[in-house]
Amino acid sequence: MFEDSVGDMTGKKAIWMAVSFFSLVVLLLMYYLGVENYSDHIIDNNKFEEIVGSRALADDMSVQVSFDKQNLFYDDAAKTFFYSLIDDKEEAYDPSVEVTGDADVQFAFLDSKITDDVIANNIPIRCIFYNDRSYCIRKIVCTFLPIMNLECDGEITESETEMSMSLYDNRQQCRARDLSSDGFVRIRGGNTKVFPKKPLKLSLVQRGEGDDRQGNDMSLLGMRKDDDYILYPAYNDAEKVRNVFSQNLWYNSCNTNNRYGITTGVEYRFLELFINGEYNGLYALGYTPDEKMGDISKNDEGTGFYKRVVGIDSARVLFDQYGGIFGWRAENVPADDDDGNLKEKRWNLLMDYLENLQENSEDVGALEACIDIDNAIDYTLFINLIQGDDNLYKNYYLCVKETDDGYYSYICPWDLDVTWGNMWVPNVKNGYLQYGHEPHYNLLFEDLYLGQIMAGNSSDIVRKCCDRFEELRENAWSDEVIQKMLDEYEKDVCFSGAYLRDKERWSDGNYREEGEPNNFDRFRDYVSQRLSEANKYYARLRKVSGEDIFIRRAAQYKNFDNSSFVIEINDRGLLNDSSYVALLGRIGGIDVGKIDENVRYVVKIHGKETVYLSDFAEGDSPCENPVEMSFGGHKLVLKSGVERDYLDDTGYTVYLDGVACYDAYTADREPFIVSLAYEGFGEKMNLKREYRINFN
Known part of the structure; x- marks a missing residue:
């Protein structure tokens, strides 16, 4: 048993020594091969002016920038490179840098390290590329996010447009950083597709023999394998x-x-x-x-x-x-x-x-x-x-x-x-x-x-x-x-x-x-x-x-016990239903015996007496002219303003002291309505009890 333990320790030591040796070799190779980091090329404004003062501006210089072997995305219109930092990698703040393009091109970053503050505040890093004769200035923007580019043959519409997709995956744990696929892209969505920034659907495909195309199932950013993404x-x-x-x-x-x-x-x-x-x-x-x-x-x-x-x-x-x-x-x-x-x-x-x-x-x-x-x-x-x-x-x-x-x-x-x-x-x-x-x-x-x-x-x-x-x-x-x-x-x-x-x-x-x-x-x-x-x-x-369903639903409302109530009764038969009576009892201060055939609205002002009001007069229509009912310094107003297109029915809103409590309709009046009013806010209770399908 002791020998096994010694053997395990010896094995671990050998592994540690091998890893250390490999790391040393990598560092030596980097040194002798001349690998340079971002921090090696930071210059101050004096050095910048010196470079600019002895060269001509040439915006047609061709350069490609790589940070830690990542070919940076480039927005030509904004003259900006985009750098996606590998997630939770400390070295990403000082990446190795390689610049290719025009012969003898050199580069420098103007007095700015890559920091969390620079990234969060979208502060672009100024970068100058130059040779003996000319220079150009570009910006570099840093992000913690993956970057995707879609190259399309034409405008993206609601019909499928051919495209090629490339994605840089900056997650710390991923099988491959650079992913790509052919495919199609189109505008998708419902109401949101009217906005300028469009929701899109991607269909990934791979080409077979001839014009044969099949779905290209890929796992993007660690999600399930699929050929359809949005x-x-x-x-x-x-x-x-x-x-x-x-x-x-x-x-x-x-x-x-x-x-x-x-x-x-x-x-x-x-x-x-x-x-x-x-x-x-x-x-x-x-x-x-x-x-x-x-x-x-x-x-x-x-x-x-x-x-x-x-x-x-x-x-x-x-x-x-x-x-x-x-x-x-x-x-x-x-x-x-x-x-x-x-x-x-x-x-x-x-x-x-x-x-x-x-x-x-x-x-x-x-x-x-x-x-x-x-x-x-x-x-x-x-x-x-x-x-x-x-x-x-x-x-x-x-x-x-x-x-x-x-x-x-x-x-x-x-x-x-x-x-x-x-x-x-x-x-x-x-x-x-x-x-x-x-x-x-x-x-x-x-x-x-x-x-x-x-x-x-x-x-x-x-x-x-x-x-x-x-x-x-x-x-x-x-x-x-x-x-x-x-x-x-x-x-x-x-x-x-x-x-x-x-x-x-x-x-x-x-x-x-x-x-x-x-x-x-x-x-x-x-x-x-x-x-x-x-x-x-x-x-x-x-x-x-x-308790009964209506009592349970009353628990939805934090301010139920501190609210005023507007109750509209269009089916007095429901006053014989114990559930509705229990709800009125839960509200408190309402005498069911006073709700006769002349009463349409019951108003309970919090902390005050209950008022029993009749309906608006026959021939009047709150959809055409406001109907007002005043009582004890309070006012119930029925005022036009709502429509239901699918029923071809015009409605009105019921207000208590200026608070919109609920919408009502002349052709399709609900049998029993209870609405709360508190702190300038009105909310109608859900009194639906049965599921009934209307086959039309």
Whole structure:
């Protein structure tokens, strides 16, 4: 045993000596071969003036610069080289330098080391190239990000354009630094493709014999092997991080938490993009959810993979002119499905799935059997945590599989830019209001099966949701894990200088307010507050987990007990329903006996008496002229201003003391409306209880 130990020690010593000898040899070779580093060529202004004063300016000098064997990307229009530092490599701040091109060319860097401050503040390094007769001046920009260039034959449009892709991977651990592929590029996306900075799709191909081209599966920046990638521009996000952060958070935490361990998430990596050698800004490289994640065959008749693309309630099922269901897109339809047979089966499967939901709307057990409950809970918790305002009735992928026992389905999140306080508002810059929501704002995904389960007698599922949230907060959603993720993205976006370069390139995009520091301080603070408010919400929810659905929903609202309320009653029969009566009791101070046939609105001012008001007079229309009802120094106003195109219905907004509480409609009045008003903000409660499909 002792001899074995001595042998191990002797072996380790021999290895150490060999490594040391090899390192010494490398250093000696570098010395004798004349390898020069960046720091060897820094000059002061006097030396610069001496070089310039005895030579003529010649902008046509041809030079190629390499740092540590990395051929620097060059933007000819900006006369700028781009240097991507290898991640976490100290030597990257003083790289070896090699310059080739015109004969006898020499080079120097004007009085500037490569530092974190230089990189973060996008300070270009001035570099002079010269020989005995002439000189030229160029700039070098340093970044912590990978760099991609697309060389295209023509303009990039929504049709595929041939291109060649080259990528420099600066991650510390990667198999190859320089990657390249032929392929095609096109503009992709929905609303975001109208912005000047376009979202793009890359299709990588490899050439075979003749004109034969096949998909070229490659792992780019450590992601899965694929031949399809997307480039996400984040034009409308002031921090440029929400979509990337949210998608990767799901991938790292809830991705395979389902019955079969199926992948339900995608990844993104930040990079800086050039198109035909010209700088095009900060992008994120990623891919879309697809059938590959679940190993779904396009020819599998019993499985459908769908994208929810239009944000209307799933209970409104409309058929489009192509035989599909409006608002959905069937993804796994083979291109050679000439007779439409498989496409028809895809739509029939989705329709059967929705019909099953309707038929079993009051049977919690039957509903649970048709979904992956863990995946559905995770998605609901996740969308609430990140405040996915645009992900309640659209922007998710749904896989439906018909089995011998019924159905099986799971959800994949997608398009998570309207999150973490952001909200869509049509009349603000680029349509997105930065930090429009408060950190305590909760919204729940209540579409499809889990929404119907939660509306029923499901206290055990509610407690399971609370348990799962606590589990995630202790691990994958802990403050420490999330702040570490933000550290990485802050380095990528801010400390790389890419944010400032992107702002120079696309000045009309959304960015931080002038004067805000070049970091994620505000975003970090918001995320931290949101995590804290989510903790409080699920603590409130746990306390009322056994109560009626409306009492549980009241827990969503941090200020419920400090709010004023506007209640509109259009179906007095609901006053005989214990759930609605319980909600009125939870609000407090409302006498149900006073709500007779003459009462349409009940207004409860916080800390004051309740007022019972009639409807606007017959013949009046708030859609044409404002209707005002005054009481005790307060005012309820009904004023035109909203429309619903898909119902051809004109509506109006209800205001309490100037606070917009909710939208209402003359042709389609909801049976029972409860809206809160507090601190200048109005919010309508969700009182949906049953899933009913309207076949049109």
